[in-house]
Amino acid sequence: MQIAYNTKINSGCISRQVGAVVTDANFSVKGIGWNEVPEGQTPCSSRDVRYLMNNEKSLMFSDFEKGDGTYEDNKTFKEKIKENFSALSDDQLKGRSCPYCFKSQHNAFEGKENQVHTRSLHAEENAMLQITKFGGQPLKGGYLFTTASPCELCSKKAYQLGISNIFFIDYYPGISQKHILKSGKNNPRLFNYIGGIGKGYLKFYEPFLSTKDELFLRTTIKPQEKKVESKELLELLNSKEIKTSYLDKDGNIDFDKIITLIKK
Numbered sequence: 621m622q623i624a625y626n627t628k629i630n631s632g633c634i635s636r637q638v639g640a641v642v643t644d645a646n647f648s649v650k651g652i653g654w655n656e657v658p659e660g661q662t663p664c665s666s667r668d669v670r671y672l673m674n675n676e677k678s679l680m681f682s683d684f685e686k687g688d689g690t691y692e693d694n695k696t697f698k699e700k701i702k703e704n705f706s707a708l709s710d711d712q713l714k715g716r717s718c719p720y721c722f723k724s725q726h727n728a729f730e731g732k733e734n735q736v737h738t739r740s741l742h743a744e745e746n747a748m749l750q751i752t753k754f755g756g757q758p759l760k761g762g763y764l765f766t767t768a769s770p771c772e773l774c775s776k777k778a779y780q781l782g783i784s785n786i787f788f789i790d791y792y793p794g795i796s797q798k799h800i801l802k803s804g805k806n807n808p809r810l811f812n813y814i815g816g817i818g819k820g821y822l823k824f825y826e827p828f829l830s831t832k833d834e835l836f837l838r839t840t841i842k843p844q845e846k847k848v849e850s851k852e853l854l855e856l857l858n859s860k861e862i863k864t865s866y867l868d869k870d871g872n873i874d875f876d877k878i879i880t881l882i883k884k
């Protein structure tokens with residue numbers, strides 16, 4: 621779950637950052653994902669509503685956003701955005717950019733609440749799709765770890781792939797549990813994750829120093845050193861022939877000679 625938690629930071633969604641990891645039945649990680657736009661599109665966090673209003677960086681925006689299509693009042697998305705942000709001033713932003721959430725704006729213009737209009741793929745589906753993109757690996761009996769409980773669409777995908785258990789941190793509103801996950805006979809089980817996470821995980825589990833070093837500091841017990849070699853060395857140094865070779869002509873110890881002898 622800590623991997624899912626870390627990975628959510630990659631998300632360019634300005635509404636909510638979600639991270640997910642899928643594993644096989646042996647907890648071997650098969651895919652990691654976060655909520656993000658399809659590769660090649662610009663994440664919401666990197667766009668600025670002023671680019672759209674001033675016809676700049678047009679590749680960042682879809683044809684619909686730029687004016688292809690109208691609402692009931694015959695106004696285009698861009699026209700409505702211009703009305704909505706007419707009071708926007710650089711003073712308010714103090715040098716910050718001003719991205720907008722397409723889903724929120726479009727839903728408000730339509731008078732609806734439709735999650736489908738998020739520009740991002742969901743973290744869970746990105747984790748699952750990673751496998752399809754880079755090489756098929758079965759998830760049957762596997763696990764889904766996600767920082768937000770899966771929506772109806774992602775729950776269906778997890779169900780279809782044969783995921784056995786889903787762990788989540790934050791509850792995401794919807795009826796996925798009652799309607800999708802608690803239906804049929806091969807349903808994945810959903811659990812609220814209760815372990816340490818984020819900085820808490822590190823505080824709980826990151827050792828202050830290696831357990832081996834800590835135990836030595838506490839007990840001062842260390843592996844018994846092999847004594848034989850030093851014993852052999854002493855015997856060698858004591859032998860008559862060698863003894864003369866490390867004594868100088870006055871019978872004093874010549875340390876340089878001893879060091880050379882030991883090195884040999």
Ligand SMILES: Nc1ccn([C@H]2C[C@H](O)[C@@H](COP(=O)(O)O)O2)c(=O)n1
Pocket residue numbers: 633635636637638654655656738740741742743744766768769770771774792
């Ligand atoms: N289980 C979930 C729930 C949400 N999201 C993502 C999709 C959108 O990018 C964002 C939507 O958040 P909100 O509904 O709070 O705007 O969160 C996700 O990836 N996985």
